[in-house]
Amino acid sequence: MDTLRDVLDRADAVLLDFDGPVCDLFGGACTAYIADEVKDRARLEWGRLDRRVEDCADSHGVLRHLADMAVRRTGGRRGTRLDWADGIVTRHEYTAVRRAAPTPGARELVGALALLGKALLIVSNNSAEPVREYLERQDLLEHFTAVLGRDPQDPHLMKPHPDVITRALAELGDPSPSRTLLIGDQLTDLAAARAAKVPFLGFTRDAGTAARMRREGARDVVGSFEPVMHALSAPLTH
Incomplete structure (x- = not known):
């Protein structure tokens, strides 16, 4: 069975959801x-x-x-x-x-993936421009090939619809979906990844969400980026 390192190594591009994996956008508050x-x-x-x-x-x-x-x-x-x-x-x-708290370890993960030559893209249900502003404020924007958000003309295209992932693949020149990886914190991320045939890494500190992700077929689910950073430094198994 593939290890997390194998999954990460196989990905030429990593797609990151924004709210959750990159920052805590609303501080856990209801919208x-x-x-x-x-x-x-x-x-x-x-x-x-x-x-x-x-x-x-x-x-x-x-x-x-x-x-x-x-x-x-x-x-x-x-x-x-x-x-x-x-x-x-x-x-x-x-x-x-402008007041969102960075997700612990996100900066280090982005830097490590960029050093490994991975293309990085944001695929979010948030609007692209505020996301871009956040990344610029955090001096992270330069690491990202593209920042893709919801289509303002059609809310039906938000995840779990795979539209934003399909657009990300187009930005990359339409590589094999198997050569990419989506990191997301919601079941809608998992559903969108599955629809686009893109491998998925769940990131959530909520035990219930993690359990539901696994029931829905997510093999790898982490509660912090520490095991991901460790996997990036581990030797390949084959």
Whole structure:
């Protein structure tokens, strides 16, 4: 069976989710206040909202539910512009990155992977520009080939949809997905990686999430980057 070192060595490129593996974007706080602001504006735009929109207390979830509502309002046609909703969420993400705490060990991991010649890309459900600002503030941006975030025109393309991973592979010149690795902290990351046929490394300090990842087929799940750094310095098994 492959060791973690084997998995890392086989990857010519490493795709990193942002919130979790790179930083703690909202400090563990609920994003219901962002969802509420989106809903307040949506009521001005559309009046009464669908129950799923009203009940949603997550900034990304509310974008998805608004997109679903827009499809229903137009009789099944997609394409209703939701720039205003995405803009509200993005504005809060800009605020969050300016005070976000770096994930312990993330800087060292990025540096080690870059020294090994791995291409590094961010694949996030956050907006790309706030992510880029964070990386620049942390003097990490130079290590990344690309920073890819959600499509502001279509929230349905956020992970677990593989769109952002597919775009990352295109940035790399469409290599074999097996030669890349996604590091993510959510089940949506795992689902997106599986859909794109990209190997996955789970990163979570939550025991329940780690167990669910393993049940869903993730072989490697770590609670810190220490075992990853150790694996990078370990000899290959074959």
